[in-house]
Amino acid sequence: xxxxxxxxxxxxxxxxxxxxxxxxxxxxxxxxxxxxxxxxxxxxxxxxxxxxxxxxxxxxxxxxxxxxxxxxxxxxxxxxxxxxxxxxxxxxxxxxxxxxxxxxxxxxxxxxxxxxxxxxxxxxxxxxxxxxxxxxxxxxxxxxxxxxxxxxxxxxxxxxxxxxxxxxxxxxxxxxxxxxxxxxxxxxxxxxxxxxxxxxxxxxxxxxxxxxxxxxxxxxxxxxxxxxxxxxxxxxxxxxxxxxxxxxxxxxxxxxxx
Amino acid sequence: xxxxxxxxxxxxxxxxxxxxxxxxxxxxxxxxxxxxxxxxxxxxxxxxxxxxxxxxxxxxxxxxxxxxxxxxxxxxxxxxxxxxxxxxxxxxxxxxxxxxxxxxxxxxxxxxxxxxxxxxxxxxxxxxxxxxxxxxxxxxxxxxxxxxxxxxxxxxxxxxxxxxxxxxxxxxxxxxxxxxxxxxxxxxxxxxxxxxxxxxxxxxxxxxxxxxxxxxxxxxxxxxxxxxxxxxxxxxxxxxxxxxxxxxxxxxxxxxxx
DNA sequence: GGATAAATAGCGAACGCTCGCTCTTTTTTA
DNA sequence: TAAAAAAGAGCGAGCGTTCGCTATTTATCC
Numbered sequence: 322x323x324x325x326x327x328x329x330x331x332x333x334x335x336x337x338x339x340x341x342x343x344x345x346x347x348x349x350x351x352x353x354x355x356x357x358x359x360x361x362x363x364x365x366x367x368x369x370x371x372x373x374x375x376x377x378x379x380x381x382x383x384x385x386x387x388x389x390x391x392x393x394x395x396x397x398x399x400x401x402x403x404x405x406x407x408x409x410x411x412x413x414x415x416x417x418x419x420x421x422x423x424x425x426x427x428x429x430x431x432x433x434x435x436x437x438x439x440x441x442x443x444x445x446x447x448x449x450x451x452x453x454x455x456x457x458x459x460x461x462x463x464x465x466x467x468x469x470x471x472x473x474x475x476x477x478x479x480x481x482x483x484x485x486x487x488x489x490x491x492x493x494x495x496x497x498x499x500x501x502x503x504x505x506x507x508x509x510x511x512x513x514x515x516x517x518x519x520x521x522x523x524x525x526x527x528x529x530x531x532x533x534x535x536x537x538x539x540x541x542x543x544x545x546x547x548x549x550x551x552x553x554x555x556x557x558x559x560x561x562x563x564x565x566x567x568x569x570x571x572x573x574x575x576x577x578x579x
Numbered sequence: 580x581x582x583x584x585x586x587x588x589x590x591x592x593x594x595x596x597x598x599x600x601x602x603x604x605x606x607x608x609x610x611x612x613x614x615x616x617x618x619x620x621x622x623x624x625x626x627x628x629x630x631x632x633x634x635x636x637x638x639x640x641x642x643x644x645x646x647x648x649x650x651x652x653x654x655x656x657x658x659x660x661x662x663x664x665x666x667x668x669x670x671x672x673x674x675x676x677x678x679x680x681x682x683x684x685x686x687x688x689x690x691x692x693x694x695x696x697x698x699x700x701x702x703x704x705x706x707x708x709x710x711x712x713x714x715x716x717x718x719x720x721x722x723x724x725x726x727x728x729x730x731x732x733x734x735x736x737x738x739x740x741x742x743x744x745x746x747x748x749x750x751x752x753x754x755x756x757x758x759x760x761x762x763x764x765x766x767x768x769x770x771x772x773x774x775x776x777x778x779x780x781x782x783x784x785x786x787x788x789x790x791x792x793x794x795x796x797x798x799x800x801x802x803x804x805x806x807x808x809x810x811x812x813x814x815x816x817x818x819x820x821x822x823x824x825x826x827x828x829x830x831x832x833x834x835x836x837x
Numbered sequence: 838g839g840a841t842a843a844a845t846a847g848c849g850a851a852c853g854c855t856c857g858c859t860c861t862t863t864t865t866t867a
Numbered sequence: 868t869a870a871a872a873a874a875g876a877g878c879g880a881g882c883g884t885t886c887g888c889t890a891t892t893t894a895t896c897c
Contacts, residue, residue, distance in 0.1 A: 363845090363846085364845080364846065364847095365844095365845070365846095366845075366846080366892080366893095369845095369846075369892095386733075387733060388733060388734060389647065389649055389733055389734055391647055391649035391650050392649050392734055394881080394882065394883080395882085395883065395884085396881085396882085396883095399849095404847080404848095405847060405848045405849060406848080406849065406850095406883090406884080406885095407846095407847060407848050407849065407884095407885085407886080408846075408847045408848065408849095410884075410885080411845095411846065411847075415883075415884080416882095416883060416884090417883095472730075475644075475645060475646060475647055476646060476647055476650060486791070486792075489789070489792065490792070493792070512809075513806060515796055515798075516798065516802075516803070516806045519785070519789070519792065519793075520782055520785070520806075520810065523781055523782055523784075523785035523789070524778055524781055524782070526781075526785075527777070527778070527781035527784075531747070531777070531781070533744070534744075534747065534748070534751070534777065535777075538773055540773075540774065544774075545774070548771060548774045548778075551770075552778065552814060554818075555813050555814055555816070555818055556810060556813055556814075558813070558818070560812075560813055560816070621871090621872085622871080622872065623871075623872095624866085624871075624872085627866095627872080652855075652856065652857080653856080653857065653858085654855085654856085654857095657875095662873075662874095663873060663874045663875060664857090664858080664859090664874080664875065664876095665858095665859085665860085665861095665872090665873060665874050665875065666872075666873045666874065666875095668858075668859080669871095669872065669873075673857075673858080674856095674857060674858090675857095
């Protein structure tokens, strides 16, 4: 949009520049959503549909974030949205389907949109840093979606549950792959790429799971992304020069007993 | 118990030695539990009570881990345990109280038991490593308890919900405190102790939240604890010698815009 | 272009069902 | 055999869902 220096992702790696280059934003997301679920939604007039979808799903995130999706009744949702029970059912096929729509839209529309952005160019370290930033930025933009899918996937149908685990494994594997490329290129050093990748993913997820904590101590999106990238650099630096049982208590680094 | 070299925690920092020194184990935990909730439990004969408490709570963990606590009905629980509805109510006051018992027992009995073990002696690095190991070992021993409290605290009463957040903040603060002692002693280096502490806590929680993943790639308790301690060492090492924008893309380390 | 008709969207009471929980009866235990 | 524990049918409340109806918007016609 604007032609200032915030619009040149991925050269300028900050949240603002990412937002400018992402072809969807918090405001336009429900237009995409409506399009994705046209055949499930009885309402055909787009203007009203998009407005009410935003009301319904924003309220769902709000209610589900305290008490969980199961504890939220459709009467609660009706009251929060100001839309009657019958009205709600013009937008969803069932309560279960409501949760599934969130899951499917995030995993099939939102996430692919971002993760295909400029991940192929640059050194392994650049690509890994870019990937981490994208995860964090996406988590900031669509935090309620990510939170919901993480917390509620266990309440969903078999297929969605399995898919959620699969995505976790795939994300871990992608991080691991880049790490191993960096190791092969001599740019990184890592004794256990699998666990390192898992740790990075856990820190990505903590960003949207514990947003209350990061809000409380005033950690911004860029703060966290920068922290995570510098953490990554420390984890993957050449550490043979100054470690190995510094001041006491055994310091194993490989596999061990039990 | 046994007099071999696994019984000298915290000098020998492994899971086996920790288990030997902890005054409670997976098998004896429900005796403690019965004692803690004597006045809430109608059944007075200890032998039967302990046996059935184990059956009931183990089944609760199993059922709640798939579908969540809200989705588990007491009829499901009755069927899984082989104990009738009336029978269950000789052990719990209500379904809500069942969840609260798990929360209270973990936070008031189990956790304090371990976290008071030898945390005061040694250098900051030793104490931090020991603390991390304790968290991981406890997470391994009482994984279902930790998982349950993490996932279900949002469904509990106001007091329990607030308490869960409070414990998260307290745990973060304790880690942060030790880090800052290490920094003050010149033993550690850290630009943001708050975020570093948060990250360590997130990795502790990932251990019991994603146990399915770590089981799948055959990561043992000691593997993970060793990995976490070595990660800690890397994060807190003196990193002024080889970082700062290695090969491209800006590498901010402090606070930033937006 | 105003009146009429058709289509769409919203409403909320009512339905069948399952929930947490209670209470009387039966069984087990010492 | 008296006390303790387990059993399971039954209760009312609240759930997700449906459906007949009204209100609103869009299309058609003279």
